[in-house]
Amino acid sequence: MDRKRLLETQAWVRGELDRSANFWLEHGMDKEHGGVYTCLDRKGEIYSTDKSVWMQGRCGWIFAFLCHHYGVKQEWLDASRSCLDFMEAHCFNHEAGDRMYFTVTAEGQPLRQRRYYFSEAFCAIANAEYYGITGERSRLERARQCYDLYWDLSRGMPDPVGMGPKTIPETRTGRAFGTPMIILNVTGVLLRTDPERKALYEERAQQCVDDIFKYHVKPELKCTLENVDTDGTPRLYYTEGRTVNPGHDIEGVWFLLEHARRTGDKELVKKAAEMFDWAIAAGWDEEYGGLLYFTDCLGKPPEAYEHDMKLWWPHNEILIASMMLYRDTGEEKYLDWFYKTVDYCKEHFADPEYGEWYGYLRRDGLPTEPSTKGSTFKGPFHMPRSMVLVDKMIEEISARL
Incomplete structure (x- = not known):
């Protein structure tokens, strides 16, 4: 184990985490309607104002997760709460058992509902993580509701949305x-x-x-x-x-x-x-x-x-x-x-x-053009999560050396 190389890598990881968090705080957070925009180009310019509900949950989670590991910063807590409040106000289909939408407009008007239930999963972790920081009981109740619905749907509960399975079940499931x-x-x-x-x-x-x-x-x-x-x-x-x-x-x-x-x-x-x-x-x-x-x-x-x-x-x-x-x-x-x-x-x-x-990236490692930093499926989640977890593991490992 090369301790010097490990610590140099940790410094790079922390720098990438800072740049990622600041990128989304500066370019993604919607100060007018709440929530986060994730369709951002290389420089952070918004190229679509439609909002991914997955990303509202993921962004709400990651900024609370940063508070959990590095201490509460008001801008992190505010970003998390903005996403949670936006979901609460706009992302639940109350006519279909509180199933969540997949995409909404900038203002929160529903655009698309899918049979998949990952919106509920990410809403659950966002509210749970925020509850862990603030102790706000309403956040815990929402986390439990989303989690239990997610579990029940995965175990065969009839979907209140009524879309049915992806394939004809008599043919293939x-x-x-x-x-x-x-x-x-x-x-x-x-x-x-x-x-x-x-x-x-x-x-x-x-x-x-x-x-x-x-x-x-x-x-x-x-x-x-x-x-x-x-x-x-x-x-x-x-x-x-x-x-x-x-x-x-x-x-x-x-x-x-x-x-x-x-x-x-x-x-x-x-x-x-x-x-x-x-x-x-x-x-x-x-x-x-x-x-x-x-x-x-x-x-x-x-x-x-x-x-x-x-x-x-x-x-x-x-x-x-x-x-x-x-x-x-x-x-x-x-x-x-x-x-x-x-x-x-x-x-x-x-x-x-x-x-x-x-x-x-293309197979050869060059970015697709025009290049993008975010989309309906990419927001502040996988990348900052990995930087946090790697940083903390390096801390643990280096302490043993």
């Missing part, structure tokens, strides 16, 4: 890895902030872990499948059934490692490490560097046209998972992956001139 993976992460946030329901969250977190390994992790294929049959059987006869999302898998790895640390499950650490090894082997581009967005578990052509692009967030997840695996196993190969990814991110994603990271 199945399971998606994103469901137990995201619930595990959301449950971990509420475990930390809502101790009154500790037993419930512990039970549900373990259920998510069990589901991941029962249905999605496939040692015989050396991968984690995004989509499987209801009983976990691989469906290798069509493209969606063979899809591997290496970044998703690696994100899931550190969610599992957090659970292993909470429960003292050393065997789970080994299983999560194996998942990381498969994902990085499948996804790392040996020619150009960086992680491919999608791969096919049998090496056939992936269906998604963006499959060979390099997106920002999988690289954030590598940084977290590799450092966490190094912390928990002591294996140098994970530290090597951490530094390899840091080098790629410094060269291709980071923008010292304007701050924040490019969201979308």
Whole structure:
């Protein structure tokens, strides 16, 4: 372990975190209507005023999370509250069981409702994290309501929106890895902030872990499948059934490692490490560097046209998972992956001139043009989250040296 290199990397991480937070505070926060704009170009200019409800929750969470780790700054707390208040006023469909919208206008008029329930997930963690800082009981109640609705929908509750499943259920149904993976992460946030329901969250977190390994992790294929049959059987006869999302898998790895640390499950650490090894082997581009967005578990052509692009967030997840695996196993190969990814991110994603990271790169590592720092799907979440967690892990590791 090179302590000097580790601390130099920590200084870079902290600088990137500062630039990211300041970028969104300066360019994204809507001082007129509340909430956050996330469709921002390289310099922070708004190119669409429509608002992503996912991003209202994610932004509300990250600024409260910064307060949790670094102490309350009024501008962080104000940004978090602005997003929470905007969601409360505009992002719930009260005619459909308080399901949340997917996008709204700048003023908060509903634009789009989707069958997916990730808006509820991110609203839950935002309110829970804010409650953990302020003790405002109404925020906890909203966090619980969103979380319980999210859980019930994932377990087969009829959707009040009435859209029905994505495919004709008489023809094909199945399971998606994103469901137990995201619930595990959301449950971990509420475990930390809502101790009154500790037993419930512990039970549900373990259920998510069990589901991941029962249905999605496939040692015989050396991968984690995004989509499987209801009983976990691989469906290798069509493209969606063979899809591997290496970044998703690696994100899931550190969610599992957090659970292993909470429960003292050393065997789970080994299983999560194996998942990381498969994902990085499948996804790392040996020619150009960086992680491919999608791969096919049998090496056939992936269906998604963006499959060979390099997106920002999988690289954030590598940084977290590799450092966490190094912390928990002591294996140098994970530290090597951490530094390899840091080098790629410094060269291709980071923008010292304007701050924040490019969201979308071509396979060769050049940003798509015109380049973007935010979109309906990219806001202040993956990148600052990774910087916070890596900073704190380096603190922990360096203290032992």
